[in-house]
Amino acid sequence: MSAPRSGVRRSAPAALAAVLTATAVAVGGCGMPELADLPLPGGAPSGPAYRVTVEFTDVLDLVPQAAVKVNDVTVGSVEEISLSGWTARARLRIDRAVRLPANATAAVRQTSLLGEKYVAVAAPVTESASGQLGEGAVIPLSRTKRSAEVEEVLAALGLLLNGGGLAQLKTINEELSKALEGRESTAKDALRQLDAFVGGLDRQRADLVRAVDALDRLTGRLSRQRAVLGDALAALDPGLGVLAAERDQLSDAVTALGELGRVGSRVVVESREDTVASLRALQPILDQLVRAGDALPKSLDFMLSYPFPPNVTGAIVGDFINMSLTADLDAATILANLFSAKPVAKPPPRSRSGSSGRNPSNPSGGGQRPGGTDDRPDGIGPLLPGVLPAICLPVGGLLPLDWLPPLLPECKLPPECKLLGPGSLLPLGGLLPPGGVVPPGTVFPPGTRLPLGTILTPGCLLPPPDGATNGRTGGLLDVLGGGLLE
Template sequence: MTRRTLTVAAAALVALSAGLTGCGFGGVQDIPLPGGANLGAHPYTVKARFADVLDLVPQASVRVNDVAVGRVIGIALGSDGWSAVVTMKVNGKVRLPANAYAHLEQSSLLGEKYVQLSPPPSGEAPDGHLAGGATIPLSHTNRNPEVEEVFGALSMLLNGGGIQQLRTISTELNKALTGNEPQIRDMLTQVDTLVSDLDTHKQDITDALDGVNQLSDTLATRDQQIGTVLTGLSPGLKVLDEQRGSLVTMLQSLGTLSGVAVDTVDRSKDDMVADLRALAPTLQRLADAGKDLPDSLQVLLTYPFTDEVLHGVKGDYLNVYLDLTAAPGTQIVPTLLPDDSVFPGVGPPATPEAMNQQLKLPLPLPSVTTTRGGR
């Protein structure tokens, strides 16, 4: 290479440096990596808050379903001083839900870190679209474990005696299972049947647990009443305990009585059957009598006043009807002075002469009928 060529190359580098400086060039990290994602003509900016970004660097890839759709353009400390804010540029044609998740993953065991954008889990419905300038909250971000963390956990397992414990468990299991293979197989079959039955009746089990929960709530709200009842039961239980001997004797006596009753029935069975057969003709005749027997009993109970005398007897009085006819020329001499109650409309005489004249009047010729009732 000649001196002229070196001079031209140096001049080009100086011009490039001057141009980059004028454009706000911040270092090598601002130079796009070869083979990076195509951001298109109208990319938009999205931020995500991470509890820990590990060794994520600017210009790292941003992916959706392992397809590069953008890149990280900045990493800064959050306003709370404990979280990291990752700023990303995403291709404008990529539409993400507003409740998207961001995961910090690694391309391989020793590969680069990148941000994986994913939709919400299946139990959470997508909510609109992720607009430019939006921030994915800390609750929607996480990271995969580091290789160092995996090796550290494995080291704790190995150094803490975990392998030795696994060896002991395996040895004891071999000792327990050796020679008992049919029994173990049968036990596993029964366990499978039990688990299947439990799975079939899981709704019933859930309902039963709900019922027990409701019962517990009811008992909890009535603990005072339950305490009162239990307190009131104590004297009764004490009396029962004191009279336990008498109760046992009574039950034994009842057992003896039942035996005697059964023996009596067994011995008198033939006589009872004979009596019932002897009563059969009488009961048959009573059945044949039909309605005549009740009618005769009605007459018997009301003798001598049968149903025919009910027309003459009303209540507890007997009605008597008397017809009296005075002979022509008959005179009635009253012992009392007449008044309006005896002879309505006549009234008492004004003078003795009028009274004498009134007493000399003859009775009316037409017949007079008087009706009076007596007890």
């Protein structure tokens, strides 16, 4: 292997010297150009542009003709730097082809550690872009900032290194390590809970802001009502003074009320059995009063004007009573009125001929009573006109819809009386018995049970009772109830 030649080592310095010499010769031969013909460093390309004013608290050593960059691309230059009060104002010239939002941000940055300053313009980060930056626009202080200077960083580093707290940081680190030793899981859990708590606060940020705003409005309203609140507190002062003066009496009253409560409790406990016995003894009376319903107050009202109805006072003129009364004292009519049945004409006199004593018109052979009413077939008593006797109905149970009365004269139903099944259309003037129990006023005895929902046609209803009192019709019950007189 041959040794390297020394000429190779000297080739680089020689080449560099040759280049410098050639450059000097060229410059000397061609002559120095004018300074105005050289482009200034950082200048933007010439052409149509628009101007924007940017406000800074400190522009550091930014100079005119410094570059204006967007995403590290030069799009303009700084035309002028001025001072307005304590605010620095830089007028930028930006290429018209560059479109920026109206809420753009600006910052003074540095190309390198020891490089020149330039203005960086960018879209906002914390909010969405809106509008468009145009001629004469202003970027205020709230959307501008500057980067830290090398001198500031070195000064802070020097303060830290020259006894600025490294020893304290070492002590804090050691003590923190001792405190967390063996408790790593607990510390992690605490950090997770803190993270969850902070996350919850962040999710409820809008609610918290709304609550703070509402509290601000409340405090503002209280501030506006300060005079009213002061007057209210001043008005409360005499009352509070009276309460303070009567404090002993109020305390004695509360103590006495507590003692009264204890005595009342003891009385209730000791008399419990007697109270329960009294209530049980009172129960039958209350039951009877409930059953009486409105009859008791009506009877008391009637008692004051007995034997006349309560509304008889309208007929009293001085010491006279204007009254017109027609009384039918026929026994059959009275009984018919009591049972809400239509009175009928009196039967013909009983025949006195014949040895058997039977009436040919009475096939049942029951004979006749002196009152002129037919005897019931079962021999119990007179047959009320218009009402079916119990012997004509099935004993017990419901009355079926297809029921037909026995072929007996006393069991004959009116031809228009029919039983309509449940769900049928209620005819005009018909009756739907409540609960399937026939009420008074029909050809059936009151209390007759029908299938639930059965409808009685109008032919099954009895006409209203007859009678006349002052031109008003009604039965004996209406007369006794005071409903026919005024």
